[in-house]
Amino acid sequence: MDNVHFDDVNELIKRRIEEYNLLKENGVNPFEYSFNVSGYSTDIISNYDENVEQNVSVAGRIIAIRRMGKASFTHIVDVKGKIQIYLKADELGSQYDNFKLFDIGDLIGIEGKVFRTKTGEISVHAYKVVLLTKSLRPVPTPKEIIDESGNKVVFDQFTDKELRYRQRYLDLILNREVKDVFVLRSKIISAMRKYLDDAGVLEVETPVLQPIYGGASARPFVTHHNALDIPLYLRIADELYLKRLIVGGFDAVYEISKDFRNEGMDRTHNPEFTMLEVYVAYKDYEWMMDFVENMIKHVCLTVFEKTVFEIEGHSVDFGQKWQKVSMVDSLKEKTGLDLLTVSDEELLKTAIKYGVDISQAKSRGKLIDELFGIVIQPLLFQPCFVVDYPVETSPLAKKHRSKTGIVERFEGFVIGREICNAFSELNDPIDQRERFESQLKDKEKGDEEAQVLDEDFLRALEYGMPPTAGLGIGIDRLIMLLTNQNSIRDVILFPTMKPVK
């Protein structure tokens, strides 16, 4: 005991260490090396056949114990779910005595036969029970019942959000639905990869540490490389590197990776987040619209086997053709303002009228973005593509082939939330240089998120980039939508937290 170090020893931990010592005295290894498992809890239950004797071996963590003297019931959870175990003293002998020293939280292995109890629960009648890992910390003990209407009711649920995020392992042990969300997250990303791979798009990896950050409007994290003695930035987007690869002759590439933006945190923002970017040569944004639409539909069908989702009270159908909404036309319709011809003064006046905070909007492009966000965005429930963005808001997008002052860009929206951003990529290096220079002017005006000029990227464009369609999808937000989660922290396993103390 004296050589045991816990930062917060209490009676419960002391008792568990005592049990750990007693078990060792009984010749039990409290930290076993392996255990052969024949199947998982929920599979055992669904494969039960009362006419066939089935012997199984399962392993899992004890979440409940009901001791009745010379017999006991315990529930264990494994990766798929939970199952009840029945143990009898006269059948287990010394193993039963050891079981008396087991606690909620311990990991155990069981061999036994499947049966149905008097009260109807399919369980495992153990003829062997071994301790696999002794849990030295008390695990919280929520309890649940199924009420008359068949709904699950949980008592003393582990709900403290701070503890759940900081100690996600406990959250995963105790809240089944949390694990389900992350399994879905994995499946969604797999389905996207499969779709992209099957479409002949090559998965690549580009630098996270960049001497010049670019590809998005955001403030970066800065770090320092000791040997080179230079600052390096954690990437805010993959865009400029992926386009260099298109210049290099790959004609379709994608990357799924973490981006980092040094900005505020809230329900929809984590400092590091997962982004998918796709670039396909010889295609334009019209082609990309069909591509996104089909990819999302494919994900819905393979992971959820449906295209209609109930999201915040709205029935959203990812199976229908996505409607196109023109930013310029819709704003003209609602506000009477023609973005293409309006003067700066007139734009400012209208922005104020609709409640745009002009102290934050440093540029014309930002004002237009804000105005759209307030006036039109909340109206877009069904999946749709917003098109016809003014050139000011999109420094990396190609000018529209027929409409002046407009770029070939679209953003996908679902129930008023943006889920993707794409353009016909700007590949004219002279135009690109002018756009960067215009961004520099915004930066001088105080726009900290304005993009910086990347000379090597311009040089790459000068060698010639084929016409290219590009796409970005914020994966975390897409997963929030599809799994009906209200906070980005509920789709990120270990969200960024401020350290305690």
Next chain:
RNA sequence: GGAGUGAUAGCUCAAUGGUAGAGCAGCUGCCUUUUAAGCAGUUGGUUCCGGGUUCGAGUCCCGGUCACUUCACCA
């Protein structure tokens, strides 16, 4: 960054400015098909941290920490 709300036993929560409590978990008994098992008994507290007011502070005041909600910014 602003505003609001909150932090009490391992977990979930109570407590007019007046002895910090309950349920679960734990511990001691009894109990060989229970299931929020049951019955009897019992342990457990830096009330987030630091000041202040008061005869007396979990409670009121000030400062701080962390979280959540919301606004701003952004994806």
